[in-house]
Amino acid sequence: MRKKEIRKAVIPAAGLGTRFLPATKAIPKEMLPLVDIPTIQYIVKEAVNSGIEEILVITNSNKHCMENHFDRSYELENRLLESDKQEEYNMICDIANMANIYYVRQKEPKGLGHAILCAKSFIGDEPFAVLLGDDVVENHDGKPALKQLIDAYNSVQASIVGVQTVPEDDVSKYGIVEPEKGEDVLNRKVKLRSMVEKPKKEDAPSSMAVLGRYVLTPEIFDYLETQTPGAGGEIQLTDAIKNLMISQSVYAYDFEGTRYDVGDKFGFIRATIEYALEREELRDKLQAYLKELAQTF
Ligand code: G1P
Numbered sequence: 001m002r003k004k005e006i007r008k009a010v011i012p013a014a015g016l017g018t019r020f021l022p023a024t025k026a027i028p029k030e031m032l033p034l035v036d037i038p039t040i041q042y043i044v045k046e047a048v049n050s051g052i053e054e055i056l057v058i059t060n061s062n063k064h065c066m067e068n069h070f071d072r073s074y075e076l077e078n079r080l081l082e083s084d085k086q087e088e089y090n091m092i093c094d095i096a097n098m099a100n101i102y103y104v105r106q107k108e109p110k111g112l113g114h115a116i117l118c119a120k121s122f123i124g125d126e127p128f129a130v131l132l133g134d135d136v137v138e139n140h141d142g143k144p145a146l147k148q149l150i151d152a153y154n155s156v157q158a159s160i161v162g163v164q165t166v167p168e169d170d171v172s173k174y175g176i177v178e179p180e181k182g183e184d185v186l187n188r189k190v191k192l193r194s195m196v197e198k199p200k201k202e203d204a205p206s207s208m209a210v211l212g213r214y215v216l217t218p219e220i221f222d223y224l225e226t227q228t229p230g231a232g233g234e235i236q237l238t239d240a241i242k243n244l245m246i247s248q249s250v251y252a253y254d255f256e257g258t259r260y261d262v263g264d265k266f267g268f269i270r271a272t273i274e275y276a277l278e279r280e281e282l283r284d285k286l287q288a289y290l291k292e293l294a295q296t297f
């Protein structure tokens with residue numbers, strides 16, 4: 001098989017964001033900011049820093065402002081220049097130049113697997129990456145989570161899902177992997193035997209959960225096309241990956257980095273506080289405030 005580079009990524013962003021209503025009535029959840037940067041921008045940055053050149057965002061009719069965010073904004077640019085705000089001008093131009101971003105609409109909310117299927121003609125016959133917008137991963141000075149997965153893909157030339165161990169009580173929120181018998185689960189990279197979407201705690205084959213990063217071979221589309229609805233009545237990516245294992249090897253990679261579930265209110269608040277503590281202009285004030293607040297608990 002000819003070795004193909006991972007150049008393209010898909011970011012599904014067609015969810016309704018019901019967990020963040022009313023904020024998400026008119027604003028896509030992907031535009032909610034951690035401090036002052038919309039969560040989708042963190043995801044696009046991770047893709048770009050991992051070597052991705054072309055990004056397809058799967059949207060719905062309510063997501064226009066996400067497209068505007070990654071576009072030029074001449075009126076704002078001119079105003080910033082006129083008022084001598086060079087730094088802000090550079091910042092907003094940089095966002096528009098981050099990557100080649102394309103958009104396609106998922107016309108019905110039929111699940112993550114169905115959303116990925118909408119990327120079929122954009123991807124063509126290449127392996128590609130998937131980054132879920134609810135999973136923001138920070139690995140500070142280390143390799144971005146997706147880059148770790150791409151490097152692992154290059155060594156095995158097979159589909160690979162990014163995992164981390166989660167508390168047993170949380171397995172029912174995730175896709176859970178089942179390593180092949182005899183695989184040493186302490187290795188970062190393990191070959192898989194199966195995968196299950198949102199199992200009950202007592203049925204979970206492990207506590208290694210897929211946390212929003214995938215590198216997939218294009219054959220996944222053959223399985224997505226015929227995939228019947230699974231957990232929650234939705235077409236699940238997990239089920240298609242499990243079926244892909246019939247014809248190809250699939251691996252899991254335990255990636256390094258802190259993952260924030262920004263699709264969850266507590267996860268979002270935690271990420272906001274931690275990202276704010278990383279900001280020089282906010283750190284001292286916020287630390288002092290948090291210490292003062294902790295005294296009252
Ligand atoms: C999706 C996937 C699931 C994965 C999770 C990671 O679920 O279906 O396999 O573990 O993202 O965040 P969702 O959170 O969209 O229900």
